[in-house]
Amino acid sequence: MHVTHDNPTAWMTSGPGAERRILAHSADLMLVEFRFEKGGEGLPHSHPHTQQTYVASGSFEFTVAGETRTLNPGDGLLIPSDAEHSCVCLEAGALIDAFTPCRDDFLEAHGLPTSA
Numbered sequence: 001m002h003v004t005h006d007n008p009t010a011w012m013t014s015g016p017g018a019e020r021r022i023l024a025h026s027a028d029l030m031l032v033e034f035r036f037e038k039g040g041e042g043l044p045h046s047h048p049h050t051q052q053t054y055v056a057s058g059s060f061e062f063t064v065a066g067e068t069r070t071l072n073p074g075d076g077l078l079i080p081s082d083a084e085h086s087c088v089c090l091e092a093g094a095l096i097d098a099f100t101p102c103r104d105d106f107l108e109a110h111g112l113p114t115s116a
Helices: 105-111
Strands: 012-015 018-025 030-036 041-045 052-063 068-073 078-079 087-101
Touching: 012 041, 018 105, 030 052, 068 078
Parallel strands: none
Antiparallel strands: 012 018, 018 030, 030 087, 041 087, 052 068, 052 078, 052 087
């Protein structure tokens, strides 16, 4: 069983005004928490993983495949595989993201063994 407790050393920078920590993972699924300062950004990118995002707190403007929407606490968003996406934090907050399959690039960046 892989469990992450609130360990400040587990956080790492993920973009301007943003940081992340891995909460749990297996080869098929990964759960990640992101914290954003107001004005923090998830820069435009894409990846082969399907991503489900849940807004735990704050307010975010998301752009996915050219469509922009504002999300608030309790809102969720599905980001399809290979869709370019980004976000801007309008009000400081946190996101909980699930990725399938596991993001081995995140594991490597955190110095953890990959799922392969």
